[in-house]
Amino acid sequence: MNTKAFRKLSYGLYIVSSRSGERFNGQIANTVFQVSSKPATIAVSLNKSNLTHDYVRESRVFSVSVLSKEAPMAFIGRFGFKGGRDVNKFEGIGYRIGTSGAPIVTDFSVAYVEAEVVGETDCETHTVFIGKVVDCGVLTDEEPMTYAFYHEVKGGKSPKSAPTYIQDEPKASPPAKARRYVCSLCGYVYDPEKGDPDSGIAPGTPFENIPDGWVCPVCGAEKDKFEPEK
DSSP: OOGGGGGGSOOBOEEEEEEETTEEEEEEESOEEEEEETTEEEEEEEETTSHHHHHHHHHOEEEEEEEBTTOOHHHHHHHHSSOTTTSOTTTTOOEEEOTTSOEEEOTTEEEEEEEEEEEEEEETTEEEEEEEEEEEEEOOSSOBOBHHHHHHTSOOOOOTTSTTOOOOOOOOOOOGGGOOEEETTTOOEEOTTTOBGGGTBOTTOOGGGSOTTOBOTTTOOBGGGEEEOO
């Protein structure tokens, strides 16, 4: 069975958010889809180990913020590779409280959808929540980010808790002049040909020439946490 077939499926990149009393949390998700139009219904797949999963199950509401192509990796990493049990992901982030009471992330978002949970399906490691749409809207005319763009252009990786996580097969070492480095914490790949423009690292910059103060744009790991790609 060639699981790479799953990578041919199309996805977007979203922030799914919910609440528990006065507390908020959100996470990156790519498995969000419309189920029906009348009534308007959407579904999201969340890992059972994630705090957002617990908040959705408790409050029975969630919001989906559709991310723009312009969303920087540090912003994606904040919601995708940091745990809500350890950090307040909404501190310093633009958001508003929606009709459902769930927070809606407005920074780097092109649209949003709010829903009330009307059903759920157990999928072993994940739960698929079915939600009746209670509100939605367009925030900007910018182009939304696809999961393919996140991987191929941004150089992002899927966390192990993602429903689409597939462990990469070992690759042959690339030529030394094009040596890529991998973050040992989140899997982000630094490609010298692309650099890290969001952090001021120009394309063509070898990893060895990056200033020591540079950190992983996804999870914030320091430079010494990177290893040559194998």
